[in-house]
Amino acid sequence: MWLESLELKELTATEAKIYVPQAFKINILKELYTELIETHFSAMLGFPVKVFFYHDDMQALPILELIPNQSFEKQSVIATDVLLGQGYTFENFIVGTTNRLAHSACLAVANRTAQGYNPLLIYGDSGLGKTHLLFAITNHIHKNTPDSKILYVKGEDFTNELVNILTQKKPMQYFRDKYRSVDVLLIDDIQFIAGKSATQEEFFHTFNALYDDNKQIILTSDRPPKEMKTLEDRLLTRFEGGLIVDIQPPDLELRIAI
Numbered sequence: 001m002w003l004e005s006l007e008l009k010e011l012t013a014t015e016a017k018i019y020v021p022q023a024f025k026i027n028i029l030k031e032l033y034t035e036l037i038e039t040h041f042s043a044m045l046g047f048p049v050k051v052f053f054y055h056d057d058m059q060a061l062p063i064l065e066l067i068p069n070q071s072f073e074k075q076s077v078i079a080t081d082v083l084l085g086q087g088y089t090f091e092n093f094i095v096g097t098t099n100r101l102a103h104s105a106c107l108a109v110a111n112r113t114a115q116g117y118n119p120l121l122i123y124g125d126s127g128l129g130k131t132h133l134l135f136a137i138t139n140h141i142h143k144n145t146p147d148s149k150i151l152y153v154k155g156e157d158f159t160n161e162l163v164n165i166l167t168q169k170k171p172m173q174y175f176r177d178k179y180r181s182v183d184v185l186l187i188d189d190i191q192f193i194a195g196k197s198a199t200q201e202e203f204f205h206t207f208n209a210l211y212d213d214n215k216q217i218i219l220t221s222d223r224p225p226k227e228m229k230t231l232e233d234r235l236l237t238r239f240e241g242g243l244i245v246d247i248q249p250p251d252l253e254l255r256i257a258i
Contacts, residue, residue, distance in 0.1 A: 015050045016041055023055040043142040043150055047178065088135035098248035099129060105245050106133045109216060110140040117243040119207075119217035121190070123224050124247035130220040134186045137218060141184060151182040155192030159199045166198065175202075180209040184216045191221040195230030207238055217242075 006029075010017040016037070020026050034051055042048045090110070095103050102122050108114035122130050134152060141148050158179075165175050179185065185206075193199045210217055224246070225231060225239040 011041075011049070015052060017052045017054065020053050020055050026053045026055060029053055040142075043138070043146070043148075088132045089139055090136045093129060093132055093136055096250055098250055102129075102133060102245045102247045105243055106137050106218075107140075109218060110137045111144075112216075114243075115214075118211065119219055119239060119242040121219045121221065121225065121239050121242065121244045122247060123221045123244070125222060125249065128247040128249065130247060131188055134188060134218065134220060137184075138186065148183045149181065150184045150186070151179065152186045152188070155187055155189040158187060158203070159193055159196055162199055162202055176206070179206045182210070182215065184218070185210055186218045188220050189222065190219040191223060191228055191231075193231075194228040200232050200235060204232070204235055204238075207235070211238070 005021050007019040007021075008016065009019050018037075020029065030053065038049065038051050041051075090103070090107055093099075093103060102124075105114065105117055105120055106122070109117050109120050114120075122133060124130060138150050138152055141150060162175060164170075165172060193203055207217060219239070221228070224244060225236050228236070
């Protein structure tokens with residue numbers, strides 16, 4: 001009840017700004033839910049953030065100082081609700097003949113019982129449940145192995161963050177440490193990096209670093225890798241070295257279930 005009316009207005013690499021429609025809720029949220037929200041953000045992003053609650057025109061209220069000020073690059077993250085995808089689980093993913101293989105593969109990866117599925121790449125049109133499965137993996141791993149360091153990012157955000165560092169001539173070490181120190185890396189819409197040479201170069205080395213360290217990589221795209229005409233061959237080879245599964249539009253049986 002307390003979380004239903006909240007709105008995530010801004011999420012960067014250092015803070016989350018959450019709008020509270022009813023001002024009287026702020027103190028209660030501060031006392032009861034700050035740690036939960038920050039813990040979930042940290043699990044999803046792979047690094048801690050500071051939560052701010054605010055109401056209407058009042059200034060955002062700092063809730064808890066988690067870390068000293070650091071020069072993090074700002075990173076946009078797609079959030080489906082204030083807890084960044086908490087509601088997306090394997091249990092509420094409706095399984096049918098057109099998505100059963102993808103669901104099974106994701107569940108196996110989340111249970112760490114499919115080491116050969118690395119990377120795991122799921123492709124299909126928008127709106128068929130790819131992001132739901134990414135969040136389901138994240139929530140499942142976080143619930144069962146809360147010490148795991150998990151990072152979810154959109155392909156576009158990965159690219160933009162790299163561009164910002166390169167254009168501003170900032171050290172690359174933070175970017176590399178951020179992406180290469182995780183246990184699980186999930187990138188949504190990886191097709192966005194195709195045709196971008198600098199991004200593909202950096203992702204290639206990030207991929208190798210994680211793979212060589214036996215870390216899990218999970219990707220989604222709107223098409224199979226071989227149809228990404230401007231994707232470098234060395235990345236295509238690595239994508240095809242794992243498991244590639246598709247999600248098709250729902251058949252009649254699945255549409256009825258939905």
